[in-house]
Amino acid sequence: MKKTLRLILGDQLNHQHSWFQQVDENVVYVMMEVRSETDYVVHHIQKVVAFFQAMRLFSDELKQKGNQVIYLHLDDSENKQSFTENIRWISQKYKIENIEYQYPDEYRVDQELLVLSELLNLPVSVVDSEHFFTSRTEFAEFFKGKKQFLMESFYRYMRKKHDILMIAGQPEGDKWNFDSDNRKKIPANHTIIHPYLFHRDVSDIVEMIRKSGIKTMGEIDDKQFIWPVTRKDSLEILDFFIEYCLPYFGTFQDAMTLDSWSVYHSRISFAMNVKLISPQEVIEKVIKHYRQNNSISLNQVEGFVRQIVGWREYMRGVYWMHMPEYSTLNFFNHENKLPDWYWNGETKMLCLSHSIKQSLKFAYAHHIQRLMVTGNFALLAGVHPYEVDQWYLGIYIDALDWVEITNTRGMSQFADGGIVGTKPYVSSANYIDKMSSYCGKCHYNAKQKVGDKACPFNSLYWHFYARNEQLLRKNPRIGMMYVTWDKMQPQVKAELLNQAEEYLSNINEL
Ligand code: FAD
Numbered sequence: 001m002k003k004t005l006r007l008i009l010g011d012q013l014n015h016q017h018s019w020f021q022q023v024d025e026n027v028v029y030v031m032m033e034v035r036s037e038t039d040y041v042v043h044h045i046q047k048v049v050a051f052f053q054a055m056r057l058f059s060d061e062l063k064q065k066g067n068q069v070i071y072l073h074l075d076d077s078e079n080k081q082s083f084t085e086n087i088r089w090i091s092q093k094y095k096i097e098n099i100e101y102q103y104p105d106e107y108r109v110d111q112e113l114l115v116l117s118e119l120l121n122l123p124v125s126v127v128d129s130e131h132f133f134t135s136r137t138e139f140a141e142f143f144k145g146k147k148q149f150l151m152e153s154f155y156r157y158m159r160k161k162h163d164i165l166m167i168a169g170q171p172e173g174d175k176w177n178f179d180s181d182n183r184k185k186i187p188a189n190h191t192i193i194h195p196y197l198f199h200r201d202v203s204d205i206v207e208m209i210r211k212s213g214i215k216t217m218g219e220i221d222d223k224q225f226i227w228p229v230t231r232k233d234s235l236e237i238l239d240f241f242i243e244y245c246l247p248y249f250g251t252f253q254d255a256m257t258l259d260s261w262s263v264y265h266s267r268i269s270f271a272m273n274v275k276l277i278s279p280q281e282v283i284e285k286v287i288k289h290y291r292q293n294n295s296i297s298l299n300q301v302e303g304f305v306r307q308i309v310g311w312r313e314y315m316r317g318v319y320w321m322h323m324p325e326y327s328t329l330n331f332f333n334h335e336n337k338l339p340d341w342y343w344n345g346e347t348k349m350l351c352l353s354h355s356i357k358q359s360l361k362f363a364y365a366h367h368i369q370r371l372m373v374t375g376n377f378a379l380l381a382g383v384h385p386y387e388v389d390q391w392y393l394g395i396y397i398d399a400l401d402w403v404e405i406t407n408t409r410g411m412s413q414f415a416d417g418g419i420v421g422t423k424p425y426v427s428s429a430n431y432i433d434k435m436s437s438y439c440g441k442c443h444y445n446a447k448q449k450v451g452d453k454a455c456p457f458n459s460l461y462w463h464f465y466a467r468n469e470q471l472l473r474k475n476p477r478i479g480m481m482y483v484t485w486d487k488m489q490p491q492v493k494a495e496l497l498n499q500a501e502e503y504l505s506n507i508n509e510l
């Protein structure tokens, strides 16, 4: 039998993959901690630790089951610090005759591995990662010949195809979407459950990272690492979500509060993105629990299903259809730098300081904080999408290019000109005030448009529409904004634009 090397990437920790269903003595699994992955962006320290810890424990489990595993630690002297260079020497040393890997989720790594066969002069084959509902190309096939890529039509197709929340061919509850029920602010007397946290000692990994000189951002409690890094952890955090958060998930999906950093969100994105748990099993467990508990309403479950069966698969489809061009799109030709306070949260705008500081503390912010606070501000301030991408790709525990760039450049910055969204997600202070407890305690006044205490979101909002008029006025979903703008007195417009200009020129002082 030929000796086979099977590469396992850091986001391919899928215990249920068919590779692992039996032990094969002719197979050597290879996993590696490498500088090419730790250094392509400045990652949050918790993100690097989560990957290394999860990889190490996954390799231990494979070994315990009798598999042969070569695991390269970052500081191993033989480590050449890149996937291809390590595979080269390992292949020679272990007389490998055949290489196999699973389709990577990132274009960058996909390209790197495509040249393996030529580089090493060995047969190389690629297999599916057996994780997603869709293949890489299913999205492109579904939208073939269409000009618009509406998430809603893709989502309905997915629900029907996989028979999820369907009754006799119709959506359960006779509606596909319960979004209108899902926009509640947290009431003043409502106490949110404390998030389920792990307490793992990761000080050895943190010490190794510090010694290696890898540049990271953010904080870590190295004696009490909070994120799930095994399949068991992942199932536990999912169970906690189902039991305690699902009953409120939909209702408070868009809410933001100073009292909680994750509200009723599941915090399973890292576990799913590294494939410790599959989207199929998450959906099955959630729906099973819903069926067994009359107290959980459909809007909670549908809201959650839409994120995973809809948005997650949709973003993956957009990515593989539009890369590599997608990573260069800049529809508004924005050129500004990200304000310095994105790196420390030191701004007087409470929504931003809270969202950024919790991101630095936990490597996490929930969707509406990412979209309507940090993303919204960056778009209004005309920040170059590359800068915005680098920040999101580094700071979040779950950030991998395929799902980060489509959310950031696409959904949040509209840099794709409307592939992901039909209009830019921008808002004035009004939306943030409606959905959060931030504005009441902020230095700035959410109601004020000009003057010392005017919330910067207000004037920047109109500045955004004014400066991008040529690109946006004809958009049928935006037209009304220009009707309002046209009705304003010239002096009012001038005051708003002057205020915004002043804020933009002193952006680091806000
Ligand atoms: P929940 O709110 O509990 O949702 C459940 C699951 O649904 C998530 O775990 C996730 O897998 C999926 N999901 C929800 N929304 C989306 C979405 N828009 N796209 C894809 N999947 C979704 N998600 C990432 O996984 N990695 C990223 O790098 C990432 N970057 C983002 C950047 C921006 C600017 C924005 C606006 C969103 C980004 N998201 C990203 C999507 C979303 O914010 C996160 O998936 C979510 O906050 C993760 O927390 P959770 O597990 O508690 O999610």
Ligand code: DLZ
Residues within 6 Å of the ligand: 008, 009, 010, 011, 012, 032, 033, 034, 035, 037, 038, 043, 047, 048, 051, 104, 105, 106, 109, 400
């Ligand atoms: C994110 C990450 C980091 C920080 N480090 C590693 C690593 O050292 N080794 C590894 O195999 N994977 C790592 N990852 C995740 C990879 O970036 C991810 O597996 C690839 O980009 C494929 O999508």
